[in-house]
Structure formats: structure tokens, C-alpha cells
Amino acid sequence: MANADMQVEQFLQALLDELAIPESRYEQAETRYKSLGDWFHRDESAVRGFDPAVYVQGSFRLGTAIRPINDAEEYDVDSVCELKKLSKNDLTQFDLKQLLGREIKAYHDAKGMTKPVREGRRCWILDYADGAQFHMDVVPALPNGAEQRLLLERANYDARWAETGIAITDREEPTYTVPTTKWPRSNPKGYAEWFKARMAAVLARRKEMLVESLRRRGVTASVEQLPDYRVRTPLQAAVMLLKRHRDNMFARDPDLKPISVIITTLAGHAYGEEDTIAGALLSILERMDQYIHHVGSKYVIPNPTDPFENFADKWEKEPGKAQAFSARMGTALTDRAVRKISGSGGGLLRAASVAPAAAVPSFGNAPRVPTTPKGFA
Template identity: 20%
Template sequence: MGIAASLFFNTDEPEICLDWRVRPSGEQYNTQQERWNDLAIYLRDDLAKRSGCAIAWWLQGSYKFGTQIRPASPDEEFDIDVGIYFRWAGEPNDGEHSPLDLKTFVQESLVRYCDDDGNDASEVEDPPKARCSRVHFDDSFHIDVPSYHLDSDRDARALATAENEWENSDPKAIYEWWKDAIPQSDRPRCRRLVRYFKMWAALRFGEGSRPSSILLTVLVGEAFEELDKDKLSGDDEFLAATLRVVVDRLQQSAIVKNPANKEENLNRLSQEDSSSLLDKLEGFLSIAERGLVTTTKTAAADVWSEAFDQFFPIPEEDDEEEAVLKAAQNRALATLIFNPLVNVTATVGSRTFTGVDGIGPIPKGCEITFTLANAHALPPGAEVRWMVRNSGRGAEEVNDLGHRAGEGISTSRDSAYHGDHYMDVSVRLNGRLIGSKRVKVLVSGLGLPKRNPPRPAWTTLRKRR
């Protein structure tokens, strides 16, 4: 087990681990479930009237696999896939409707659904995507709705595409592969590994060049099957071992066949984007290998944060195991150590709050400046990096768990959410961590009231005597 295993997954303190931070909250999960269930029932009934076909629906994709991640930034959305199945006997071309008919039915039905203000649907993308329609909701998520023909007797499906063609695509078959390939006892860990890969990809690729969720799921699932699991312990070791298998595979060929349909290549990236994926996976593997050989949790977290940014947690200050590890490191090595001292200033209007290595409580809406007070003592060539890590319901609701905050001896940010937050500063020399500090920022739930608020309007009616 690697030294940072508990920072990946920890049943004793689940909220202080990577697995917790990359997943949707329980409230977000329930909201999504309510919305997709309502939409699916509406589409079932409305599309039956439009098409004259019996309609079925099936939840698919990351939500079905249990590998959904939260958006990497407030500008992105949760993704849900609900497949709609138009049922008639025989082959797809034996029915009365073409692929474009099905896509048009679904698109028009979604527009009608969106027009009802009571549904919290904000927009239907127009034109629809090649393989699905997409409807956006107010709570930072969207639902993709692909259209299929289903022959129930043969249990056969075909996807309707914008080219007015039927595509051999069966989401049920690939889900059955997942269940058959990964034993039930191993699925929780394999799901976590898929989520780690997906969050890394969300942080490192733009939407247009990002590997698809199903591509990453198959790469991880098939690599997981090859692992000698008895020799591994902890998600950090499993992640590194999975990366080695995936990198070796893609170095030999960029083709990733659908395990449920060997004629389909799940890697739909361009040649340039496929090369970029391999390059970045090799970098990810390098991070994992360096993370496994660190001697303290803090140093490991600093390395793993190169892959996961603000989502990777930092050890708590009262972590007794970490204190023992640091003491052992200091005894074993005559290493250069730098203890950052951080001055903190928060301003809102004419009010100013100050602190050293922490601040608060302060109101929301403050501009906060963090400055390395002992920058003069930095060794030549040292690099100073800042990372915001948010927590609490307010940050989770808008999917803002932090971000990189720049480099240098000073940085500034705003206080936006109630709760305990951190500005983490790390100091590196020649690629090695020589010092770090967690600067706690306690934000109260209220903004600061005006110091001299306007007098009530009724007081202007008073007369001087």
C-alpha cells in the first residue's frame, strides 16, 4: 500500500479523500434522479403518441455504471444518459420510421418539455448532436437522449444517427460486459479507478479533445482484469498499475475495440488527439510512480495534485501518522526545509481583516490577499505554488471545490462560500517539496452589513422642533 492510500479512499474519514471529492453529493445525486425519472416518464408517454410505437427507456452511461464524477469546474455540468427505445418487430428498416424520424420525434418532444416552466429544464440544444439530443437543467447538469430501435424478441438495438443511418450500438451489451468482466467484490474499487481517470481527463483535456467516458471505462476495466491483485494494496498502487497496462496497450495500438461489439472502435479521437492522450497518460504514469516513492503523505499529496489539482486532499494538521512520517524523514535525511509564513489580508468596503497562517471568520464578498511573509528566506530557484481547496455545501452545490491559484510570493482570491476553506501553499526546489502550509479561511454565512446604512424612509417625515 502506498503512503497516500488513505487520501484516495478512506472509510473512516470519507470526506477527506479523493473519491469523495470527485463524486456528486447525495443531494446532487437525488436531484438528478428526480429529473431523469420525470423526463423519462414524460418521453415515454409523449413519444408513444407522436410515433404510434411502444416506448421503453433505459438509463445508461456513467450514471448506470456508477462512475459519474462531478464537473471539474463551475462552468461544466453533470452528464446523464437516458436512452429512448422505439419498439417494433424485425429489423430497423422493417418499421415505418427512419432514423431521422426518431431523432426528430425526440428533439420536438424535448422542446415541448422545456417549454413547461415547472420542469426546471433551461434549454434544448439545437441542432441536436449526431447521436443524441441534449436538454440542460438549472442544477448544472444535462441529460443526453439517444434514440434507438428495439426488437424485443431478438433483444437487438440500433442507434438512430443524424446521417439517417442505423448504427450497431448496444449500451445494454456493454453494461453486461462490465458486470461479467468485473466481479461484484471488485466493482467498488474498479469504479473508483474509472472516476480517477475521468477526473484526470476532465482537468487535462478540453471538451473537443477529451477521451469519452466509455473509452476510459473500457481501458480501465480491461486493464483491471490483467492486474495481479494479490500483489497490490490501496487505490494509489492500483491506479499506478492500471496506468502501466493502459499506457503499454496504447503504445502498441490506439484502437480500443468495444468488448461487446468487436467491429466498433471506441476511440473516436483524431490521430492528433490520440497521440496527445498517450503523451498525457505517460505523464500521468510518471506522476503516479513519483507519488508512490514519497516518504510523507504531504509530499505524496503534492505530487498527486499534479494530476488531480484541487480535488486531491491534503493531510489534516492533526494527522498523527503524518507527524511520525515527517519525524522519521527528518532523522533519516539532512534535507533542506522551508516553513512558509503567510500573511493574510481580507478587505470588503472600508473594513480590513488580517491574520497570519489563517484568517476568519470573515464575511462573504471579501477580497483576500495571501503573501509569503518570509519570501526573503527562500533558497535560490525555489518555486512557490498556491492552490485553493473549497469544501462545504455552498461550494459543492456550484461544483467549485477549488482551483490552481498561481505561482509567486503572493496571490488574491474572493470569499464566496460559507464554511472552512484553505489556500494551500507549496514550495519546491529542484522538483522536490521543501515546505508547505495550509492557510485556513473561515467564511461566515452572511455578507458584511453596511457600516452606516441609509436611514429608513419614514424618518424623513420628522420635523425639527
């Protein structure tokens, strides 16, 4: 690696060290959702017989969580409670949410938590004590893998991630209180596996390098036992940088801020297994617009594990979101990083900052026909 490129990489690594959440936060999140799972399995639990499984989802699961932008914001740990021995034929969305809500409120009281349990659109929210800067969203869910597989196979979509599909509650759905099998769908485990597959080779190499480093220091370790969050790949690093760039660029226009799953999905598709953070950013900036499809006035960013779900579904009715994404999620981040390093260096990162227009998502009048997202077989 040339000296200028090495400076860029060192600078980006220093940025990430500031953005990254401490390992203790990952451990804290794991302790909290395991504690909740233990509560659901206690003898007196009303849901124990339904085999409840609590697991984390979102950025904590993907290894792309970043520090809150200020002390007023909190770490948002998204989790799921899946009742594996219930089906959509057994109860309504409302019934499931209330059943789990009573147990969560009992947990809240038993643990002496002071802030009240809040109800979100799709979840229950546990707020931890002042100073913890931490809250947990708990989404009630039921297994939906078999139905998800059938749905995708009928449409000739890749169903490799379908087995972990879940049905979730949403109080804004017209059928929220009605017996029906048509529930909102999700698949956080499947999405995490897709994301991990996009960086599998690099992740394996980095885990092996860390294990060797630990062994040289006399620490017994193995790749199998090493948690994924102990290693950060260039893809994860790029997503973290782009998310913070997003936070800064949309600080005054939070309603236009692109959701994290859009950034993560486009980055996952565009990543080319680069071994450096700068290389990953360059690849993503150059290619991510290829995975934003345009049919008429409709923008389409399919969920890689469920192409029936469009992550950009709000962009059609709110075109300002699409325009803001194009204008603010381009090369400004790399420009700023290069200026901070030197006036003449830059290497790969400088190449990204002066890349042609195609490197920045553009939404012209040319029609785009949805294709199977890359990352499918």
C-alpha cells in the first residue's frame, strides 16, 4: 500500500475507532436480551409453553452499530421475541402483542425499572435507567419460514434465506385485530446471513488473523469461538461511516434522512470484497446506484431476503427523500476525509471523491427495470 493510501486508511480507522461502540455495549445488549429470554422461560411465564426465543436484530446483529451523535440520543437495541410453538391460526396480531406485553411489563416491574414500558407501532419498548443511554425494542413474532419459502418459490425468487422468516405485529395494519394469516413479514436472521455472506471471505481472513494474534500473546482462542463483533470488515466499516455521514448531512432535515437498511443494503450489494476501508468505500460509491431500480415514478430497493418488500417504498410519495439521498449521500464524505489528511494525498479515496457522476446515485428520466438483486444466485 502506497504511503498516501496508508495515510487514508489510518485516518479512516481513527474515525471508526471514534464511531464504534465499545465491546461492552455488545455484551450489555446480549446480557439484556438473554435476561428477558430467561424471564419468558420462568415457571410462572404465560408464554413459556410456546418456546419463546429472544434474539437481537438490526445494527447490533450486523456489527454496524455506531455511537449516538450526542449524549441526548440513546443506543437503540432492536430485538425479537419469537414464540415458536404458536401460529397465525392461533391468535390475532393484537392478541400476540398483548400476551407478550403483559410479560414484558411484569419483567419491568420485577427488575425495578422506573421508566414505564412504552408501546411502539410494532414493538414494546423497555427504557433502562438514566445514564444507561440504552433502550430495547422487543418485536413480538411467530414463525413464518415455510410460508415465506412457498411465497418466494412461487415467484421464482431465491428462497435460500426463507427458513428464518417471521410474522410480526403492526397496530396500523387494518387486520391487526382480525383473525387472518396475512400478517406483516420480516426476516432479521435471514438478512443478517445475507449481509454476512457479502463479506464472508474477508470476515474469515480477519478472524483467522485475530486468532493468530491472540495466540502469539498466549491467549487461547479459535475462529469458531470468536464472536463476529470482535472483527470489523471493510464492508461494516463503510456502512458505519456512511451512516454517520447520513446523520451529519440530515441533521437539519431528519424527515428526509434515509433509513439505515437502505444504506446497508446498497453497500452490501456494491461491496466487492475489498480488503481496505477506502477500497470498500470506492466500490460502494461507484456501484451502489446500480441497485436502485426505477419503474415510472417508483423507486425499488428490494429486500434481498424478500423481494416483495421494497425498502424505498416511501420514496414514490415523498420524492424529496430520493432527491436528498442522491444529493447528500454521494462523495462529500470522501472529499472531507481527503482534505483532512493532506492536500495532495488521497489514493483510492481521492479517486472516489473525483469519480464520474455515475459514482453517485442518480435518478434521471431513463427507465429502470427491476432485476434480481445481485447477491442472489
